[in-house]
Amino acid sequence: MYCNCLLNFTYKTLGKSNFKRLVVWGGGLELEIKSIYTNYANSYLLWEEQMGIIIDPASDINVLQGVQIINCLATHGHADHIVKAKSITEKYKIPLTLHQEDVIYVQDDSYNLSKYILGESLSRIDNLQVIKDGDQIDFNGHNLRVLHTPGHTPGSVMYLLDDKYLFSGDTVFKDSIGRTDFPGSNPQQMADTLEKLINIDKDWVVYPGHGEVTTWSEAKKSLKYWRQFVNAR
Numbered sequence: 001m002y003c004n005c006l007l008n009f010t011y012k013t014l015g016k017s018n019f020k021r022l023v024v025w026g027g028g029l030e031l032e033i034k035s036i037y038t039n040y041a042n043s044y045l046l047w048e049e050q051m052g053i054i055i056d057p058a059s060d061i062n063v064l065q066g067v068q069i070i071n072c073l074a075t076h077g078h079a080d081h082i083v084k085a086k087s088i089t090e091k092y093k094i095p096l097t098l099h100q101e102d103v104i105y106v107q108d109d110s111y112n113l114s115k116y117i118l119g120e121s122l123s124r125i126d127n128l129q130v131i132k133d134g135d136q137i138d139f140n141g142h143n144l145r146v147l148h149t150p151g152h153t154p155g156s157v158m159y160l161l162d163d164k165y166l167f168s169g170d171t172v173f174k175d176s177i178g179r180t181d182f183p184g185s186n187p188q189q190m191a192d193t194l195e196k197l198i199n200i201d202k203d204w205v206v207y208p209g210h211g212e213v214t215t216w217s218e219a220k221k222s223l224k225y226w227r228q229f230v231n232a233r
């Protein structure tokens with residue numbers, strides 16, 4: 001089963017390619033990042049010295065053997081991004097970290113789309129750590145900055161690691177943006193978010209919630225178009 005968090009026709013363009021592959025990326029870098037492509041959303045594991053952080057707990061926990069998870073971050077509260085949140089946070093005795101405006105998503109099935117995406121209800125998650133725009137999360141001396149980018153959901157965020165690597169959730173994909181027609185979505189908020197993003201001139205590597213890794217300069221090429229499209233809806 002696949003999430004349909006991308007806008008419809010772009011989703012068709014991307015196709016239902018098989019995302020069940022592992023990409024280990026980071027030779028020579030200070031920090032390793034593993035992208036775990038699942039049937040649901042992309043899941044990212046950042047690790048260093050056997051300590052790890054998960055961004056979007058959508059992946060099977062078996063791949064995490066040997067790494068102690070010290071933080072579990074969600075880019076937003078849709079079920080395909082948090083399908084493993086309950087088991088991971090219980091195993092490592094850590095809260096699920098997400099934006100305050102998406103708390104309702106992990107506590108109310110009608111928002112998180114679990115019946116639509118997973119075909120069943122998602123267990124309510126109460127062990128939460130709430131974040132807001134501008135918050136900074138330390139990871140073994142590395143810095144994860146929270147960028148609040150509402151629109152797809154009110155509490156959608158992107159996580160910026162060391163001002164180099166952007167985990168963009170369902171806000172920005174390689175050639176598209178997140179849908180704005182789900183419960184709690186807001187096209188005007190997305191338009192405002194895109195307005196801010198198109199003015200950011202950075203050389204980030206972008207790890208989206210769905211699809212392939214890209215660069216900020218590549219991703220930005222389509223954002224002006226999507227800005228107009230969202231506004232016209």
Ligand SMILES: [Zn+2]
Pocket residue numbers: 003005041078080081170209210
């Ligand atoms: Zn998604």
Ligand SMILES: [Zn+2]
Pocket residue numbers: 005076078152170178
């Ligand atoms: Zn989503």
